[in-house]
Amino acid sequence: MQLAAIFQKIHQRTPRxxxxxxxxxxxxxxxxxxxxxxxPVWLMGATKVITGSAIADKAVIKIANHWINSNNAVIDTVLPDKDWRISLPYEVHVNGKYLLVSNHQSWVDTSVVQYVSQDRLPLTRFFTKFELIYIPIVGQTFYFLDFPMMRRYSKKAIAKNPALKGQDIIEAKRACALLKNKPFTLLNYLEGTRFNASKRDKQQSPYQYLLKPRAGGLALAINALGADIDGILDMTIVYPDGIPSYSDLWQGNIKRLGVDVRYISIPSPLSIAIQNGGYENDDAVKAQMFAWVEQIWQQKDQRISAMMADFKDEFEDKFEGKFEDKFEGKFEDKEDES
Incomplete structure (x- = not known):
């Protein structure tokens, strides 16, 4: 008996x-x-930093992919009764270069992105705070894998040293440039924080399922990498049974999940303008970028609503079918008796 089947039986007979x-x-x-x-990450990562070895760089990526694939294998083995509906464009590939935007609701989202990406998309990276580099193992791994690390300077620090103004953007662009010669998926959660109804109401978001999007991170990525990417991807993640915690994932509580990935097209004049620094220096370009992002978010909000409705309709159909199967025979027996 396969291990997954054993876990399945245990969950059915003794859920706790x-x-x-x-x-x-x-x-x-x-x-x-x-x-x-x-x-191994430390050894290969240090070798890469010191020598610039492409072999060491590939080794670090290979170790990271092994870690992710092992986690995905656990998902397939120990989590029962998964109705996970995943849709991706057929032409995406692991040797591509993509910018990826997504809605953000839970720490589970990143594991979902990694699960969806296996054998379909290149290793996913995302913008991180530079301070994370001091966290043992995790921070250094991000650094060795060329995660773009952002330094944030306070207004007070800039007032004391005006030369720091704009330095965070320069450093982020330099970090993005490290990805140019390798496959990558650079993830950006445009909402900037995890969604919940309280945050939505507080910021008076016009969307039902989303917070207001931010355009700065995506504009920075387009500026640094736009000429080299194979496309911009939009991922929509739906949890029909409510936003889960991270422990919910590994306990098998996420029975139903919807993931839709599709290409989105940025107008060519806008993309070129951003690559030429227009987002930072031209208010008209910035306004165009915000308008485009808001259009993407309006479409995403409608898509989430449709995906939620699909799950709801199917659940109601199944429940109605079970109800009819359970009682139809009894009604027929009573009619025969009469």
């Missing part, structure tokens, strides 16, 4: 035990991979 077993197994595998891979 199944959840605990899935969570424990996932935690063990992730920790073992994290600590087991830390030394």
């Amino acid at each position: 035990l199944g959840k605990a077993l899935s969570l424990g197994t996932a935690t063990g595998v992730i920790l073992a991979n994290s600590f087991g891979g830390s030394l």
